[in-house]
Amino acid sequence: MQREMYSFVCPNCGSALLNLLDYESLMVLRADLGLFTMACPSCAAKTSMLRPIPPLLRDDVGTAAAEIHAGMGRKLDA
Numbered sequence: 001m002q003r004e005m006y007s008f009v010c011p012n013c014g015s016a017l018l019n020l021l022d023y024e025s026l027m028v029l030r031a032d033l034g035l036f037t038m039a040c041p042s043c044a045a046k047t048s049m050l051r052p053i054p055p056l057l058r059d060d061v062g063t064a065a066a067e068i069h070a071g072m073g074r075k076l077d078a
């Protein structure tokens, strides 16, 4: 199960598992690097972390970035 690669323990309460794929917001810094923000289902704290964007999210990210004309480190339309 690929999801498990992106799980980590909440740094605030130390009990709940958060998953990058359940991000609340994602700020794309580069085509393959983003600042993920997740809300903990247990303590409700928000955690932000800089992580490589999982390959399975890259299509979504590319589409979203193109829609808002975000810089992705390369030209999207010629």
Ligand SMILES: [Zn+2]
Residues within 6 Å of the ligand: 010, 011, 012, 013, 014, 015, 016, 040, 041, 042, 043, 044, 045
């Ligand atoms: Zn927590």
